[in-house]
Amino acid sequence: MHRERLLSRKVNVEQLTDIRGVTAKELFEKISQTGADLRLARRIQSAVFRSGVFPSELPEVSSRLLLKIKEITRIASLECIEKAVSPIDGFTRYLFRSEGEGLFESVRIPLVHRPGDEKYIICISSQIGCSVGCAFCATGSMGFIRDLSAGEIVAQVEAVKRDSEYPVGGVVFMGMGEPFLNYENVMKSAQIISSPTGMAVAAKTITVSTSGVVPQIRQFTDEGRPYKLVISLSSADSAQREILIPTEKKWPLSELAESVKYYHDKTGERVTLAWTMISGVNCSENDAVGLSELFSGIPVKLDLIDVNDPSGKMVPPSDEERNLFLDYLRLHLKMPVARRYSGGKDIEAACGMLAGRASQNTKPTEKNSNA
Numbered sequence: 001m002h003r004e005r006l007l008s009r010k011v012n013v014e015q016l017t018d019i020r021g022v023t024a025k026e027l028f029e030k031i032s033q034t035g036a037d038l039r040l041a042r043r044i045q046s047a048v049f050r051s052g053v054f055p056s057e058l059p060e061v062s063s064r065l066l067l068k069i070k071e072i073t074r075i076a077s078l079e080c081i082e083k084a085v086s087p088i089d090g091f092t093r094y095l096f097r098s099e100g101e102g103l104f105e106s107v108r109i110p111l112v113h114r115p116g117d118e119k120y121i122i123c124i125s126s127q128i129g130c131s132v133g134c135a136f137c138a139t140g141s142m143g144f145i146r147d148l149s150a151g152e153i154v155a156q157v158e159a160v161k162r163d164s165e166y167p168v169g170g171v172v173f174m175g176m177g178e179p180f181l182n183y184e185n186v187m188k189s190a191q192i193i194s195s196p197t198g199m200a201v202a203a204k205t206i207t208v209s210t211s212g213v214v215p216q217i218r219q220f221t222d223e224g225r226p227y228k229l230v231i232s233l234s235s236a237d238s239a240q241r242e243i244l245i246p247t248e249k250k251w252p253l254s255e256l257a258e259s260v261k262y263y264h265d266k267t268g269e270r271v272t273l274a275w276t277m278i279s280g281v282n283c284s285e286n287d288a289v290g291l292s293e294l295f296s297g298i299p300v301k302l303d304l305i306d307v308n309d310p311s312g313k314m315v316p317p318s319d320e321e322r323n324l325f326l327d328y329l330r331l332h333l334k335m336p337v338a339r340r341y342s343g344g345k346d347i348e349a350a351c352g353m354l355a356g357r358a359s360q361n362t363k364p365t366e367k368n369s370n371a
Protein backbone atom coordinates (compact mmCIF):
# COMPACT_ATOMS: atom_id res chain seq x y z
CA MET A 1 0.00 0.00 0.00
CA HIS A 2 2.79 2.34 1.03
CA ARG A 3 4.67 1.42 -2.19
CA GLU A 4 1.57 2.17 -4.29
CA ARG A 5 1.26 5.60 -2.66
CA LEU A 6 4.94 6.26 -3.38
CA LEU A 7 4.54 5.12 -7.00
CA SER A 8 1.46 7.27 -7.56
CA ARG A 9 3.31 10.23 -6.01
CA LYS A 10 6.24 9.62 -8.40
CA VAL A 11 3.88 9.58 -11.39
CA ASN A 12 2.29 12.80 -10.18
CA VAL A 13 5.67 14.50 -9.72
CA GLU A 14 6.67 13.51 -13.26
CA GLN A 15 3.43 14.98 -14.56
CA LEU A 16 4.30 18.39 -13.14
CA THR A 17 5.77 20.84 -15.63
CA ASP A 18 9.57 21.09 -15.53
CA ILE A 19 10.12 24.86 -15.73
CA ARG A 20 13.48 24.45 -17.48
CA GLY A 21 12.01 22.14 -20.14
CA VAL A 22 9.27 24.36 -21.56
CA THR A 23 9.13 27.70 -23.34
CA ALA A 24 7.61 30.62 -21.41
CA LYS A 25 4.51 30.34 -23.61
CA GLU A 26 4.14 26.64 -22.77
CA LEU A 27 4.63 27.43 -19.09
CA PHE A 28 1.88 30.04 -19.35
CA GLU A 29 -0.47 27.44 -20.91
CA LYS A 30 0.23 25.07 -17.98
CA ILE A 31 -0.28 27.65 -15.25
CA SER A 32 -3.01 29.84 -16.77
CA GLN A 33 -5.62 27.91 -14.71
CA THR A 34 -4.22 29.69 -11.62
CA GLY A 35 -4.97 33.12 -13.14
CA ALA A 36 -1.33 33.72 -14.12
CA ASP A 37 -0.66 35.63 -17.34
CA LEU A 38 2.14 35.23 -19.90
CA ARG A 39 4.17 38.02 -18.30
CA LEU A 40 4.16 36.22 -14.97
CA ALA A 41 5.17 32.94 -16.67
CA ARG A 42 8.14 34.79 -18.17
CA ARG A 43 9.10 36.33 -14.83
CA ILE A 44 8.96 32.97 -13.07
CA GLN A 45 11.05 31.24 -15.73
CA SER A 46 13.57 34.04 -15.69
CA ALA A 47 13.82 33.87 -11.88
CA VAL A 48 14.33 30.09 -11.99
CA PHE A 49 17.17 30.43 -14.51
CA ARG A 50 18.75 33.21 -12.43
CA SER A 51 18.65 31.48 -9.07
CA GLY A 52 18.10 27.77 -9.77
CA VAL A 53 15.08 27.67 -7.41
CA PHE A 54 11.41 28.61 -7.59
CA PRO A 55 11.05 32.26 -6.45
CA SER A 56 9.68 32.59 -2.93
CA GLU A 57 8.44 36.10 -3.73
CA LEU A 58 8.03 38.43 -6.70
CA PRO A 59 7.06 42.12 -6.57
CA GLU A 60 3.30 42.66 -7.01
CA VAL A 61 2.53 38.91 -7.02
CA SER A 62 0.68 37.41 -4.05
CA SER A 63 2.41 34.58 -2.20
CA ARG A 64 -0.86 32.61 -2.56
CA LEU A 65 -0.65 32.75 -6.38
CA LEU A 66 3.05 31.85 -6.35
CA LEU A 67 2.30 28.86 -4.11
CA LYS A 68 -0.46 27.65 -6.45
CA ILE A 69 1.94 27.83 -9.40
CA LYS A 70 4.70 26.11 -7.43
CA GLU A 71 2.35 23.21 -6.69
CA ILE A 72 1.80 22.42 -10.38
CA THR A 73 5.39 22.91 -11.55
CA ARG A 74 8.82 21.61 -10.63
CA ILE A 75 12.51 21.97 -11.37
CA ALA A 76 13.86 18.56 -12.40
CA SER A 77 17.13 17.68 -10.73
CA LEU A 78 20.50 17.45 -12.46
CA GLU A 79 23.50 16.35 -10.46
CA CYS A 80 27.12 16.75 -11.54
CA ILE A 81 28.79 13.56 -10.35
CA GLU A 82 32.23 14.14 -11.86
CA LYS A 83 34.14 17.19 -13.04
CA ALA A 84 37.55 16.95 -14.72
CA VAL A 85 39.63 20.01 -15.65
CA SER A 86 42.50 19.68 -18.10
CA PRO A 87 45.71 21.17 -16.67
CA ILE A 88 46.93 21.50 -20.27
CA ASP A 89 44.25 23.63 -21.95
CA GLY A 90 41.55 24.28 -19.34
CA PHE A 91 38.87 22.22 -21.11
CA THR A 92 36.44 20.91 -18.48
CA ARG A 93 34.35 17.75 -18.70
CA TYR A 94 31.17 17.37 -16.62
CA LEU A 95 29.42 14.05 -16.02
CA PHE A 96 25.74 14.42 -15.15
CA ARG A 97 23.00 12.28 -13.65
CA SER A 98 19.38 13.38 -14.09
CA GLU A 99 16.20 11.69 -12.91
CA GLY A 100 16.22 9.31 -15.91
CA GLU A 101 18.34 6.33 -16.84
CA GLY A 102 22.04 6.67 -17.72
CA LEU A 103 24.69 9.37 -17.48
CA PHE A 104 25.69 12.06 -19.95
CA GLU A 105 28.48 14.58 -20.43
CA SER A 106 29.08 18.21 -21.35
CA VAL A 107 32.34 19.99 -22.08
CA ARG A 108 33.24 23.58 -21.26
CA ILE A 109 35.63 25.08 -23.81
CA PRO A 110 37.53 28.16 -22.62
CA LEU A 111 38.02 31.12 -24.95
CA VAL A 112 40.29 33.16 -22.70
CA HIS A 113 43.01 34.45 -25.01
CA ARG A 114 41.54 37.99 -25.19
CA PRO A 115 41.86 39.72 -21.81
CA GLY A 116 38.58 41.40 -20.90
CA ASP A 117 36.61 39.26 -23.40
CA GLU A 118 36.95 35.81 -21.82
CA LYS A 119 34.05 33.44 -22.38
CA TYR A 120 33.13 29.79 -22.55
CA ILE A 121 31.58 27.67 -25.28
CA ILE A 122 29.50 24.82 -23.88
CA CYS A 123 29.34 21.54 -25.79
CA ILE A 124 26.22 19.61 -24.77
CA SER A 125 24.71 16.17 -25.28
CA SER A 126 21.33 15.48 -26.87
CA GLN A 127 21.12 11.71 -26.35
CA ILE A 128 22.70 9.05 -24.16
CA GLY A 129 24.59 6.85 -26.61
CA CYS A 130 23.92 7.11 -30.33
CA SER A 131 22.52 4.80 -32.99
CA VAL A 132 24.65 6.24 -35.81
CA GLY A 133 27.90 4.50 -34.82
CA CYS A 134 30.54 6.69 -36.48
CA ALA A 135 33.84 4.82 -36.69
CA PHE A 136 35.76 7.49 -34.76
CA CYS A 137 33.31 8.11 -31.90
CA ALA A 138 33.17 6.62 -28.41
CA THR A 139 29.49 7.59 -28.02
CA GLY A 140 28.65 5.65 -31.17
CA SER A 141 30.29 2.52 -29.75
CA MET A 142 27.82 2.60 -26.81
CA GLY A 143 24.75 2.05 -29.00
CA PHE A 144 21.62 4.08 -28.36
CA ILE A 145 20.35 4.33 -24.77
CA ARG A 146 17.77 7.14 -24.85
CA ASP A 147 16.90 10.67 -25.94
CA LEU A 148 17.47 13.50 -23.49
CA SER A 149 14.45 15.67 -22.75
CA ALA A 150 14.51 19.39 -23.57
CA GLY A 151 14.82 20.07 -19.82
CA GLU A 152 17.84 17.75 -19.49
CA ILE A 153 19.53 19.48 -22.43
CA VAL A 154 18.87 23.00 -21.11
CA ALA A 155 19.91 22.01 -17.58
CA GLN A 156 23.41 21.11 -18.84
CA VAL A 157 23.93 24.70 -20.02
CA GLU A 158 22.55 26.06 -16.78
CA ALA A 159 24.74 23.83 -14.60
CA VAL A 160 27.92 24.65 -16.50
CA LYS A 161 27.08 28.36 -16.58
CA ARG A 162 26.51 28.33 -12.82
CA ASP A 163 29.96 26.79 -12.37
CA SER A 164 31.71 29.35 -14.60
CA GLU A 165 33.40 32.67 -13.91
CA TYR A 166 33.04 33.93 -17.52
CA PRO A 167 29.86 34.28 -19.62
CA VAL A 168 28.57 31.70 -22.10
CA GLY A 169 29.70 32.78 -25.58
CA GLY A 170 28.00 29.94 -27.43
CA VAL A 171 26.46 26.50 -27.18
CA VAL A 172 27.28 23.62 -29.53
CA PHE A 173 25.25 20.44 -29.92
CA MET A 174 28.36 18.31 -30.48
CA GLY A 175 28.36 16.16 -27.37
CA MET A 176 26.80 12.72 -27.07
CA GLY A 177 24.11 11.83 -29.61
CA GLU A 178 22.82 12.78 -33.06
CA PRO A 179 20.80 15.98 -32.43
CA PHE A 180 18.63 15.50 -35.55
CA LEU A 181 17.44 12.10 -34.30
CA ASN A 182 16.04 13.91 -31.24
CA TYR A 183 14.87 16.86 -33.30
CA GLU A 184 11.86 18.15 -31.31
CA ASN A 185 13.66 18.16 -27.95
CA VAL A 186 16.81 19.70 -29.45
CA MET A 187 14.90 22.51 -31.18
CA LYS A 188 12.84 23.22 -28.08
CA SER A 189 15.96 23.30 -25.88
CA ALA A 190 17.74 25.64 -28.33
CA GLN A 191 14.70 27.91 -28.19
CA ILE A 192 14.79 27.96 -24.37
CA ILE A 193 18.58 28.42 -24.27
CA SER A 194 18.32 31.44 -26.59
CA SER A 195 15.20 32.95 -25.03
CA PRO A 196 15.67 36.16 -22.98
CA THR A 197 13.69 34.50 -20.16
CA GLY A 198 15.74 31.29 -20.53
CA MET A 199 19.53 31.22 -20.76
CA ALA A 200 19.66 34.33 -23.02
CA VAL A 201 22.43 32.89 -25.22
CA ALA A 202 22.36 34.59 -28.65
CA ALA A 203 20.69 32.25 -31.18
CA LYS A 204 23.44 32.96 -33.73
CA THR A 205 26.02 31.50 -31.34
CA ILE A 206 24.17 28.18 -31.05
CA THR A 207 25.42 25.46 -33.39
CA VAL A 208 23.68 22.20 -34.24
CA SER A 209 25.85 19.47 -35.69
CA THR A 210 24.50 16.47 -37.61
CA SER A 211 26.00 13.40 -39.22
CA GLY A 212 23.75 14.08 -42.23
CA VAL A 213 20.12 13.33 -41.37
CA VAL A 214 18.72 14.81 -44.57
CA PRO A 215 14.97 15.07 -43.72
CA GLN A 216 15.77 17.11 -40.61
CA ILE A 217 18.29 19.31 -42.46
CA ARG A 218 15.38 20.20 -44.75
CA GLN A 219 12.96 20.63 -41.82
CA PHE A 220 15.51 22.84 -40.02
CA THR A 221 15.74 24.93 -43.20
CA ASP A 222 11.98 25.13 -43.78
CA GLU A 223 11.36 26.19 -40.19
CA GLY A 224 13.87 29.03 -40.52
CA ARG A 225 15.80 28.00 -37.42
CA PRO A 226 18.29 30.75 -36.58
CA TYR A 227 21.09 28.43 -35.38
CA LYS A 228 24.30 27.55 -37.24
CA LEU A 229 24.41 24.21 -39.02
CA VAL A 230 27.42 21.89 -39.13
CA ILE A 231 27.44 18.64 -41.08
CA SER A 232 29.97 15.96 -40.28
CA LEU A 233 31.23 14.91 -43.72
CA SER A 234 34.77 13.44 -43.43
CA SER A 235 34.69 11.85 -46.85
CA ALA A 236 33.40 12.70 -50.32
CA ASP A 237 33.60 9.05 -51.34
CA SER A 238 30.35 7.22 -50.65
CA ALA A 239 31.88 3.78 -49.97
CA GLN A 240 34.44 5.23 -47.60
CA ARG A 241 31.93 7.50 -45.89
CA GLU A 242 29.61 4.57 -45.25
CA ILE A 243 32.37 3.04 -43.11
CA LEU A 244 33.20 6.28 -41.28
CA ILE A 245 29.69 7.73 -40.91
CA PRO A 246 26.94 5.12 -41.41
CA THR A 247 24.17 7.70 -42.00
CA GLU A 248 25.57 7.56 -45.53
CA LYS A 249 23.69 4.27 -46.09
CA LYS A 250 20.35 5.97 -45.65
CA TRP A 251 21.10 9.47 -46.92
CA PRO A 252 23.94 9.27 -49.48
CA LEU A 253 26.30 12.11 -50.36
CA SER A 254 24.30 13.15 -53.42
CA GLU A 255 21.16 13.73 -51.29
CA LEU A 256 23.21 15.36 -48.57
CA ALA A 257 24.80 17.82 -51.01
CA GLU A 258 21.33 18.62 -52.38
CA SER A 259 20.12 19.42 -48.84
CA VAL A 260 23.15 21.66 -48.27
CA LYS A 261 22.32 23.54 -51.47
CA TYR A 262 18.67 23.78 -50.38
CA TYR A 263 19.79 25.27 -47.04
CA HIS A 264 22.07 27.80 -48.72
CA ASP A 265 19.49 28.79 -51.33
CA LYS A 266 16.83 29.39 -48.68
CA THR A 267 18.92 31.03 -45.96
CA GLY A 268 21.89 32.57 -47.78
CA GLU A 269 24.10 31.00 -45.08
CA ARG A 270 27.00 28.64 -45.67
CA VAL A 271 26.87 25.23 -44.04
CA THR A 272 30.05 24.28 -42.23
CA LEU A 273 31.31 20.83 -43.19
CA ALA A 274 33.33 19.09 -40.46
CA TRP A 275 36.14 16.86 -41.64
CA THR A 276 37.71 14.52 -39.11
CA MET A 277 41.22 13.98 -40.46
CA ILE A 278 42.51 10.41 -40.31
CA SER A 279 46.03 9.69 -41.51
CA GLY A 280 46.17 7.62 -44.68
CA VAL A 281 42.37 7.63 -45.00
CA ASN A 282 40.93 11.01 -46.01
CA CYS A 283 43.75 13.56 -46.36
CA SER A 284 44.89 13.02 -49.94
CA GLU A 285 44.62 15.09 -53.11
CA ASN A 286 41.86 12.72 -54.29
CA ASP A 287 39.86 13.59 -51.17
CA ALA A 288 40.25 17.32 -51.87
CA VAL A 289 39.22 16.86 -55.51
CA GLY A 290 36.21 14.68 -54.56
CA LEU A 291 35.08 17.28 -52.05
CA SER A 292 35.39 20.16 -54.52
CA GLU A 293 33.43 18.21 -57.16
CA LEU A 294 30.67 17.25 -54.74
CA PHE A 295 30.15 20.85 -53.59
CA SER A 296 30.93 22.56 -56.87
CA GLY A 297 28.82 25.75 -56.96
CA ILE A 298 27.50 25.26 -53.39
CA PRO A 299 29.13 27.73 -50.96
CA VAL A 300 30.32 25.90 -47.84
CA LYS A 301 32.99 26.27 -45.16
CA LEU A 302 35.28 23.45 -44.11
CA ASP A 303 36.42 22.76 -40.54
CA LEU A 304 39.31 20.35 -40.16
CA ILE A 305 39.71 18.45 -36.93
CA ASP A 306 42.15 15.74 -35.86
CA VAL A 307 40.71 12.33 -35.11
CA ASN A 308 40.79 11.28 -31.44
CA ASP A 309 40.75 7.53 -31.25
CA PRO A 310 41.67 6.23 -27.79
CA SER A 311 42.19 2.73 -29.27
CA GLY A 312 44.99 4.17 -31.44
CA LYS A 313 43.69 2.43 -34.58
CA MET A 314 43.02 5.74 -36.32
CA VAL A 315 45.66 8.43 -36.01
CA PRO A 316 45.67 12.10 -37.02
CA PRO A 317 47.84 13.15 -39.98
CA SER A 318 51.42 14.24 -39.42
CA ASP A 319 52.16 17.96 -39.84
CA GLU A 320 53.47 17.24 -43.32
CA GLU A 321 50.41 15.20 -44.39
CA ARG A 322 48.08 17.88 -42.96
CA ASN A 323 49.92 20.75 -44.67
CA LEU A 324 49.83 18.93 -47.99
CA PHE A 325 46.08 18.34 -47.58
CA LEU A 326 45.65 22.06 -46.86
CA ASP A 327 47.57 22.85 -50.08
CA TYR A 328 45.27 20.53 -52.06
CA LEU A 329 42.18 22.11 -50.50
CA ARG A 330 43.43 25.61 -51.38
CA LEU A 331 44.08 24.45 -54.92
CA HIS A 332 40.83 22.56 -55.58
CA LEU A 333 38.13 23.61 -53.11
CA LYS A 334 38.50 27.40 -53.07
CA MET A 335 36.21 27.73 -50.02
CA PRO A 336 37.12 28.94 -46.51
CA VAL A 337 39.01 26.27 -44.57
CA ALA A 338 39.69 26.44 -40.83
CA ARG A 339 41.48 24.09 -38.51
CA ARG A 340 39.52 23.49 -35.31
CA TYR A 341 41.41 22.69 -32.13
CA SER A 342 40.06 19.68 -30.29
CA GLY A 343 41.13 20.10 -26.69
CA GLY A 344 40.69 18.17 -23.49
CA LYS A 345 42.28 14.94 -24.79
CA ASP A 346 43.98 14.30 -21.45
CA ILE A 347 40.59 14.25 -19.64
CA GLU A 348 38.76 12.39 -22.45
CA ALA A 349 36.76 15.48 -23.33
CA ALA A 350 37.91 15.89 -26.93
CA CYS A 351 35.63 15.42 -29.94
CA GLY A 352 34.60 11.79 -30.25
CA MET A 353 35.70 10.82 -26.73
CA LEU A 354 32.50 11.33 -24.72
CA ALA A 355 30.92 8.12 -23.50
CA GLY A 356 28.89 9.00 -20.40
CA ARG A 357 31.45 7.18 -18.21
CA ALA A 358 29.36 4.89 -16.00
CA SER A 359 26.64 4.48 -18.65
CA GLN A 360 28.57 1.37 -19.70
CA ASN A 361 26.29 -0.45 -17.27
CA THR A 362 23.17 0.64 -19.14
CA LYS A 363 22.04 -1.63 -21.96
CA PRO A 364 21.55 -0.10 -25.42
CA THR A 365 18.07 -0.22 -26.96
CA GLU A 366 16.86 -0.85 -30.51
CA LYS A 367 14.84 2.38 -30.54
CA ASN A 368 15.89 5.30 -32.66
CA SER A 369 18.01 3.19 -34.99
CA ASN A 370 16.95 5.44 -37.86
CA ALA A 371 20.42 5.84 -39.20
Ligand code: SF4
Residues within 6 Å of the ligand: 130, 131, 132, 133, 134, 137, 138, 139, 140, 141, 175, 176, 177, 178, 210, 211
Ligand atom coordinates in the same frame (compact mmCIF):
# COMPACT_ATOMS: atom_id res chain seq x y z
S1 SF4 B 1 29.86 11.40 -34.03
FE1 SF4 B 1 27.82 12.07 -33.40
S2 SF4 B 1 26.45 11.01 -34.81
FE2 SF4 B 1 28.42 9.94 -34.94
S3 SF4 B 1 28.24 8.26 -33.43
FE3 SF4 B 1 29.20 10.01 -32.40
S4 SF4 B 1 27.49 11.06 -31.40
FE4 SF4 B 1 26.62 9.73 -32.98
